[in-house]
Amino acid sequence: MPMYPPEALFAPRAGFTASHLWVTAYDPAERYAAGDYPNQHPGGEGLPAYAAADRPLEDTDVVVWYTFGAHHVVRPEDWPVMPVSTIGFMLKPSGFFDGNPALDLPPSESAHCHTDDAAACC
Numbered sequence: 001m002p003m004y005p006p007e008a009l010f011a012p013r014a015g016f017t018a019s020h021l022w023v024t025a026y027d028p029a030e031r032y033a034a035g036d037y038p039n040q041h042p043g044g045e046g047l048p049a050y051a052a053a054d055r056p057l058e059d060t061d062v063v064v065w066y067t068f069g070a071h072h073v074v075r076p077e078d079w080p081v082m083p084v085s086t087i088g089f090m091l092k093p094s095g096f097f098d099g100n101p102a103l104d105l106p107p108s109e110s111a112h113c114h115t116d117d118a119a120a121c122c
Contacts, residue, residue, distance in 0.1 A: 003071055012043020016067050024050045026061035033065055064091070 002017045004010075016022070016033035024030065024047070032038070035045025047065060070087045077083070 002069070013038045013041060013045070015044060015048035016046050016065070017069070018048070020067055022047050022051060022065040022067075023057060024053075024063050024065065025055040025057055026063050030063070033067065 002011075002014070013034060022033075027050070030050050033047050035041060035047075035049065038045065066089050068087055068089060070085050072078075072082075072085055
């Protein structure tokens with residue numbers, strides 16, 4: 001979560017930081033988590049407004065928005081040049097398929113066959 005207090009001057013314009021994960025119905029006009037022109041609006045635009053529309057998510061295209069931030073806690077090893085700081089996110093299906101969908105693929109020919117008899121390579 002953000003390290004700034006909710007009463008920070010810019011907090012209303014950064015409403016997308018209130019949650020790590022948002023899901024909204026797809027709308028091509030909704031392109032930015034902070035909304036269009038976040039430096040000019042007073043707040044409430046972007047993901048808070050998209051979610052407040054409360055559009056149905058079933059049987060439609062959806063957008064998954066993730067907001068993860070890495071707070072850099074300084075270490076002596078970071079001076080004079082900071083090494084890379086990384087953060088990651090992964091979605092993995094669980095129960096989406098009845099089984100592994102790759103199991104019904106036709107067999108492929110081995111790329112390492114060293115005989116002229118193709119049947120012997122399969």
